[in-house]
Amino acid sequence: MNERTTAFLRQAYKEYYFKGSGSVALPDDIESREFGYIPFGGGMIRHLSFRTKGEALAEIIKQSPSSVYCSNARYEFPTRPIDEKGWLGAELIFDIDATDIPTGCKKGHDLWYCEKCHASGKLPRPAKCTKCGGSAVEFHGTCEECLDAAKDHARRVIGFLAEDFGVAADAVRTYFSGNRGYHLHVFDGRFDRLDQQARAEITGYVRGSGLPPPQTMAATLRRRMPGSAQGVGWTRRVTGYVAKNSGEYAGTLQRLVSDAITGNRALVDASVTTDIHRVFRLAGSLHGDTGMSKLQVESLGRFDPQVAPVVLGSKPVKVDVSFFPRFRLKHEDFGPYKSESVELPTFAAVSILTRGLGEVA
Numbered sequence: 001m002n003e004r005t006t007a008f009l010r011q012a013y014k015e016y017y018f019k020g021s022g023s024v025a026l027p028d029d030i031e032s033r034e035f036g037y038i039p040f041g042g043g044m045i046r047h048l049s050f051r052t053k054g055e056a057l058a059e060i061i062k063q064s065p066s067s068v069y070c071s072n073a074r075y076e077f078p079t080r081p082i083d084e085k086g087w088l089g090a091e092l093i094f095d096i097d098a099t100d101i102p103t104g105c106k107k108g109h110d111l112w113y114c115e116k117c118h119a120s121g122k123l124p125r126p127a128k129c130t131k132c133g134g135s136a137v138e139f140h141g142t143c144e145e146c147l148d149a150a151k152d153h154a155r156r157v158i159g160f161l162a163e164d165f166g167v168a169a170d171a172v173r174t175y176f177s178g179n180r181g182y183h184l185h186v187f188d189g190r191f192d193r194l195d196q197q198a199r200a201e202i203t204g205y206v207r208g209s210g211l212p213p214p215q216t217m218a219a220t221l222r223r224r225m226p227g228s229a230q231g232v233g234w235t236r237r238v239t240g241y242v243a244k245n246s247g248e249y250a251g252t253l254q255r256l257v258s259d260a261i262t263g264n265r266a267l268v269d270a271s272v273t274t275d276i277h278r279v280f281r282l283a284g285s286l287h288g289d290t291g292m293s294k295l296q297v298e299s300l301g302r303f304d305p306q307v308a309p310v311v312l313g314s315k316p317v318k319v320d321v322s323f324f325p326r327f328r329l330k331h332e333d334f335g336p337y338k339s340e341s342v343e344l345p346t347f348a349a350v351s352i353l354t355r356g357l358g359e360v361a
Contacts, residue, residue, distance in 0.1 A: 005353055005360045006040045012312055012346055013286055014064035017057075020311065023293065024060065025283035026053040032074040035278050037065035038288060046279060049078040065138050066288035069279035072185070091194035092199065093280060094206075095272035096153045097181035098146040109141030118278060118323040141325055142180050147305050156266035156299060160206045161186065164233050169298065176309050178287030178294040183280065198273045207321055208234070208265035218254040222292065237264045286311075291350030307331065314345040318361040324352050352361040 036046030076086030116134030229240030241260035
């Protein structure tokens with residue numbers, strides 16, 4: 001990324017933070033949180049602390065970084081090294097990413113490309129470019145199918161929290177991540193002091209890990225085929241699915257049970273939920289790879305992840321694009337591009353520039 005591109009991106013982000021500072025959601029207990037950010041062209045800077053929300057906003061506007069982060073944990077001394085911070089607890093957070101959910105659409109928009117000659121091809125990524133021997137890099141795109149799948153898995157997490165853990169609906173805040181998925185923040189004090197092992201158990205539960213094998217569950221069900229959902233938790237989910245689908249299902253009961261697990265599990269990122277010292281993208285801040293906002297979602301059904309979080313302007317900018325596949329933002333299709341100069345609205349140009357796949361002309 002050259003200086004001209006870096007300056008353009010910093011200015012675009014600065015304008016957003018200056019005009020839309022009210023969209024940035026800072027925690028009330030700000031003094032106990034650790035903050036961090038990634039400047040354009042630089043590495044992560046963390047272990048920062050602010051006394052007030054105004055002080056934090058002023059620093060964000062001043063730096064206008066690629067990404068801004070805030071810990072889900074509260075500390076006695078947030079600026080010290082991890083083992084000296086004095087951990088006081090952390091909110092439970094789930095991360096759902098479309099990349100981790102199996103969908104057929106990925107064959108069309110997930111690919112590899114060469115950083116040298118810009119050749120591209122279907123995954124899996126070769127060790128080196130098949131055309132010039134250069135470095136081959138993976139690119140993960142999105143479409144309505146995989147973004148809808150991410151929504152569905154977010155709904156599943158919300159269902160688990162409400163039905164199996166008794167979490168009130170207003171204690172869960174859902175955010176679009178600004179890229180390919182959703183973050184679910186749980187504001188329920190029962191979870192705040194849980195250690196990594198306990199959080200791993202919760203993660204495993206919503207992912208359906210550790211359940212008896214489908215053949216074992218099927219053998220149990222054969223002894224008393226349910227006419228309706230029975231039991232609680234996963235038992236109720238599986239028996240309800242079997243009761244609803246067994247009449248018209250042509251496969252084996254074991255396969256039906258397996259489908260029940262697949263259709264109910266939520267593929268959350270286990271490493272995110274179990275990390276009690278993690279810093280998360282700050283709500284209302286811009287994503288460093290897309291320029292879209294981490295935006296709170298009031299209704300998953302009505303939310304359009306290719307429109308609502310697109311908060312940068314439409315001022316045209318000319319970009320020399322090395323490579324970028326087709327993408328869609330604000331009801332408009334762009335690309336594919338390969339070794340060409342194009343004029344794009346700022347919000348679309350930023351999606352290319354932040355990934356290092358183009359430069360401001």
